[in-house]
Amino acid sequence: MSKPDAVTYHRAADLRRSLTPPEARLWRHLKNGQLSGLKFRRQRPQGPYILDFYCVAAKLAVEIDGTVHDQPDQIAHDRRRTAWLNQHGIEVVRFPALSIRDHLDDVLRSIRETAHSRMNG
Numbered sequence: 001m002s003k004p005d006a007v008t009y010h011r012a013a014d015l016r017r018s019l020t021p022p023e024a025r026l027w028r029h030l031k032n033g034q035l036s037g038l039k040f041r042r043q044r045p046q047g048p049y050i051l052d053f054y055c056v057a058a059k060l061a062v063e064i065d066g067t068v069h070d071q072p073d074q075i076a077h078d079r080r081r082t083a084w085l086n087q088h089g090i091e092v093v094r095f096p097a098l099s100i101r102d103h104l105d106d107v108l109r110s111i112r113e114t115a116h117s118r119m120n121g
Contacts, residue, residue, distance in 0.1 A: 019043075022064050022100035023052060029108055030062075036112050047088065049081055054090075058115035061085060063094045091118060 019027060019042070030040040030053055044054040046061070053062040068074055082092045093114055095107050 020064070020066065020097070022066075022097040025104070026053070026062075026064060026100050026107070029104070030111075035108060036116070038112070038115050046090065047084065049085065051085075051090075055115050058118040059090045060111075060115050060118055061090050061092045062111055063092060064097050064100060065094050066097045 023042070027042055029035060030038075031042075033039050038055050039057065040053045040055050040062070042053055044051045046054065051061040052064050054060070055062075063078075065078075078094075085092050091114070093111065095110075099107055
């Protein structure tokens with residue numbers, strides 16, 4: 001797997017300082033192993049991409065999608081990105097930003113179950 005370049009690392013650091021409200025809300029529940037002891041990193045560089053949240057042990061990327069992800073160009077980009085990550089053994093789960101607001105417990109349950117399934121499967 002290719003290593004992220006310096007630009008990607010700097011961009012990830014900037015993104016960590018400016019999480020969107022849905023990202024910040026989810027991060028409060030993922031940080032410090034609060035979700036079943038799973039350790040997540042936020043805005044993690046992975047190859048040419050930056051993952052919203054990443055659990056190394058489960059090789060699981062969690063992406064929070066705002067409305068921009070409904071645009072055709074972004075949908076195509078997300079598909080290419082997911083395919084690249086899958087080729088490198090990383091599963092990607094995506095949640096609409098509104099689901100963080102309206103259905104956080106369901107989102108957390110899904111993340112927990114997917115991570116445990118990958119680690120125990």
